[in-house]
Amino acid sequence: MSKRIWGTIVSSAIIIGAGAGGVFWIHEQVADELAIAPKLAVASSKGTEKPEASTTSNASIKKTRKQIIEDSQKKVVTIESGEGLGSGFLYNNKGDVITNAHVVEGSKEVTVRTLDHQEYQGIVIGIGEETDIAVVRVPDLVKIEPLPISSTKAEVGDEILALGSPLGFENTVTTGIISGLDRSFEIEPYIYTNLYQISAPITNGNSGGPLINAETGEVLGINSTVVKQEGGIGFSIPITSVLKQVQQWSERSSNAKSVQTARDNSSQTSSADLSEAEGVVADFYSYLSMSDYVSAYALLGSDWQSSTSYAKFREGYTYTSDVTLEKISSMRTAEDELEVSGIIAAEERKDGEYITSRYNVTYQVGYENGQMKILHGQGKKIK
Structure with a gap:
């Protein structure tokens, strides 16, 4: 597939997750829009049991920004794989975590760490070949309340929160806005289309973390790449464009007669x-x-x-x-x-x-x- 050529300023972009490897060049006319936001530290607490992930969250009492951050961080995890370190988030009550494919590439099992520093083993149950999306199932996180998923696309100017573990600093939150829509390019082997361009600072380790609507607490996208020009500009994959594929992976693994696992014993x-x-x-x-x-x-x-x-x-x-x-x-x-x-x-x-x-x-x-x-x-x- 040919790459889309955007503008006249040459910038370098990298995948921002574990390993932060492949570098490529794209052309993009960009504004100086990055604003560094403080890292917010919040306390850990247990999730509560709820049904399958919802697509909207119209709470009768509107949450404050601080409450949204505190609630969201309980469902965001750090992922360690053979490729290094990245992020992810719970999207259903089956213990399934969405992340980027490049975060878990080459791994069947990964280590998942929660806000309270508990570590669990996760199994990669779905991974994209050209789409930079993967799903990790963590049996110990079954029935933990997931993040609510937005059913609509974001618009330019929407206020957002980017959560994850940049450079290994876990439970980091940065703020910004949706600064552009429909950005498309290619970082082999992945093809990125219709991305959100965001002003919230993200970097290596943020990959796979959620992009959250700062007003509703709903997941808008998956933070995935950054253009390295001066402060850097981040991009997120819209959750609406990959949710169907993600749900198919989860459903298939739930209905399968068995998941391929190590043979426990000869009996x-x-x-x-x-x-x-x-x-x-x-x-x-x-x-x-x-x-x-x-x-x-x-x-x-x-x-x-x-x-x-x-x-x-x-x-x-x-x-x-x-x-x-x-x-x-x-x-x-x-x-x-x-x-x-x-x-x-x-x-x-x-x-x-x-x-x-x-x-x-x-x-x-x-x-x-x-x-x-x-x-x-x-x-x-x-x-």
Whole structure:
């Protein structure tokens, strides 16, 4: 996808989360609008149980700015992964945390730290390939009240709060306004579109933290990148543009027969093994259906990956838009290997039109380094 060229002043921009790596150049005419806001320290307290994340919060009694900050910080976390340090926030009562993909890239498990400095283990249940969004599930945070999510887009001039852990300084809050709309550019491998430009200062470690409406306390976006010119200008991904994808990841993981986990011990029953094997294959097709080829490829065993590069694997699904697993069954074929069979329906583009084709598929599934993997597979089209 070609980059959008904005203006005449050349600036450098970086991803601002863990690792804060890739640097690229964009053109942008910008105003000197940064205003440094004080860091606010607030006390920790436990969240309360509530239903699934709401899309609006029309409280009968309007909260003060200080109350909004205090309530919000209880649901904002610091995330440590193999890439370094970033931020995230609870968006539902399943213990699911939204963050940036580049914060958790390359990690299946991460450490999540809350306002009261408690540390928990989180599992990456969804990660974008070109969209810089990921979801981490933290079982210990189930039923904790999430941040309310805005159902409308922000406007220029809206007052905002940016929460996160810039440079490792946890529980930091900066203030500002929405200073621009619909900013788009590319920082490989991620494509950013229709971003909010913000005046609230953000930097390395802020990535994945929430951008909050200072008047309502609702999440407007996910802080993601900064242009390094003088004071720096930050950008946030609108929550409305990624919420559907995020919810799909959460729902898929909740409904899956099993999440791929380390094998606890050798006393697992045969039925548990079979159920987990079927769950891995079901997850594989769920990822493919959402075009999350990175996560699907990660479920393949080492032999399969060594014989098929990621690029070749992804290319094989270029003309496939949706895959549905219609039937699945499993059986044990060896002491350390299972066979999963099924029927899938795939929507494939041919001559400019989509047609539905059905296939019989068979996979050999087994453990590698304590995790269930798809070792080999084959499929045959049903005529």
